[in-house]
Amino acid sequence: MKICGRCDQSIQGRQKYTTHDIPSPSGPGATVYLHVAPCKRVPTQTTQDSLYH
Ligand SMILES: [Zn+2]
Structure with a gap:
């Protein structure tokens, strides 16, 4: 899934969906899937909170 x-x-x-390949310097890259149709972004829980302050 x-x-x-x-x-x-x-x-x-x-x-329908599109794929984005995310290269990783420490191993195999990840593939992210995105709906083609506009969908609502959910807040991500990351350690990059400072980016949004
Ligand atoms: Zn979506």
Whole structure:
């Protein structure tokens, strides 16, 4: 199952999506899936809070 990296919802088989490859310097990169249709971004819980202050 694919999870949309923007709205954090599962991507159903008949929903269109795009992929973004994220290279990682410390191992294999990750692939992020995003709905093609606009979807609502959910707040991400990261350690980068300072970026949004
Ligand atoms: Zn989405």
